[in-house]
Amino acid sequence: MNETAKLKSCPFCGGEAKIDQWDRDRKCVCCTQCHIYTQPYSEAEIAVEHWNRRATENPQPLALSELHEMEGEPVYVKCLTVPELSCWGHRDESSVTGHQGNFFDDDYGTVWQAYRTKPERSGK
Ligand SMILES: [Zn+2]
Structure with a gap:
């Protein structure tokens, strides 16, 4: 099977x-x-x-190409390395600015991922 x-x-x-x-x-x-x-x-x-x-x-994360078209828009950043840093941020040219710092495109997919809506936690 x-x-x-x-x-x-x-x-x-x-x-x-x-x-x-x-x-x-x-x-x-x-x-x-x-x-x-x-x-x-x-x-x-x-x-x-x-x-x-x-x-x-869980919804699918945005592709980097989608992020590039969202300048100025709010996105939800999920930090893969330090989950506590996950937060809403604003998209600019090459990063997302959250209240704890910037998430840069170079690290996309390895350190962080972005969503249009906040992913729900299961069981809550
Ligand atoms: Zn995967």
């Missing part, structure tokens, strides 16, 4: 997801592009279920 066929694309970057071995007994689902992953589960099917649920709940 091919479990990968049931996997939705990554909720954060839209990349391709795959099932990965977490350790000897457990599996997780991870993104081949941004390497975000689920918790480890004993059954691959459970990991897939959790992954797909998150993929449905």
